[in-house]
Amino acid sequence: MKTMHRAAAALVALAGLTVAACGGDGGEMAATAAPQAPAIQPTNFELQMEASRLNTGGDPRMVHPWRAFYCNLSDDNNAIVLAERQRNSIRMPLTQILDDVWYIGTEYVGQYVLRNEQGLVMIDAGNSAAEMNNFNLPALRSLGLGTGMPLHAVLVTHGHGDHDGGAAELKSATGAPIYLGSADASGKAYAPTALDSSVLTPYDIQVGGRTITVLSTPGHTAGATGFVVRAKDGGKEVRLFVSGGSSLVANNPGLVRAYLASMESTYAMLKALKVDTASNPHTYWDGSRDLIKRIQSEGLKSPSQFVIGNQALLRAMAIGRTCTAAYLAKQDPTAAPSVWRVSELDFLPASPAPGRVAARLSNGWGPVAGQTVSFKLDSGALLCSAVTGADGTATCASTSAPLRAGVDRVTAEFAGASTAAVVDLPSEAAAASGDTGALACRDLAQARAALGTRRGDSGYSARLDVDADGVLGLRDVDAIARLVPSGTTCGA
């Protein structure tokens, strides 16, 4: 039997996965001390599956749709995907999801339209020429398509017919070049402008006065490509990732390995570029369809309901990566991809305060001990750093700079840690320095009133964005509630 890596063994212990063999219904077990049954070691597949569940952090959005779809093959539940294909005949009307981005398509697959003063750009090209003629070209015209508002480009996520089925029609109707990953480009009648699929790091292209970051993400197909778009929401820049290809290819370990590597490079890019939200052309895959329907029923709000925030997006992608690792381990029991664990940092109550900063590092398995947490000011100046104890807490006194209550903002950072078996993902949290009285019921009330408000919007107060994801969300309200002096009654 393969020797388990020590870190993996520790992981098993943390996850409580060690299972004792046992007969009977358990009701008769207490009377006599049975000899210790040998521990059964979990397989790599079981470790990854456990991780895919623990990494959701109990967030219902992460359980469904994110984990449900990325784990459909490892869960033996491909029916969940097949059922969605039946919705390709249900139209979704042109819907504005950001200041300058629209969705149009079906409930199964759709396209994104970007508009600025210089013209239009489209991502993906639909199922067929008829779909373009009946729906997309009229929609583009309603957005101004014409001599002053050309269609500059169509960016295709991959070469399957539900993504480029209308490409030739769009090209002949508008003259727009069709961009496609080079590995999917051969034999395409619409003569695509090839994006080099062998470049596996992000790079920028300019189309129609826009910068778009391109990342080859082989896996679903060899030429799958993702795009990061700079868009506007309430006048502020937000970054939207439109991914290339969704489902894993069953029974093809080579493509599954490529898909795994693509999930990792995508995660790194979304983190580095601080991307705010994502959408798959198959909008059921990542919850985009629900968000679009919400916008249709409530109207587009500012900030847009479509923006989920960088932290949520990174957690979602980590789940997708873990589900992929699980499927690879299922296909190839000798494959031992590392287990990714999503970390979370939370400031302790009454921290940061002048003279003391403290935060707790945890993940779905419990507190994370023995890791360094650094506390910094917005200027980048290091206040202090400390190693987490058994309860995951790192505490230290700021000696290098006196903290000004209610003024200085402190970021706690965990840089991440890894062994061959386990990767503890980096995490950070930020909060304003205050003594216990500095954050009070009025702050909590303000945070509740501002739920969903983005950095820079009117009514926004920087100190209320405790988790520093740019949005005042439920986690901020929770954190502020903890910072209000204990015993205070704040009302509903």
Ligand SMILES: [Zn+2]
């Ligand atoms: Zn496809």
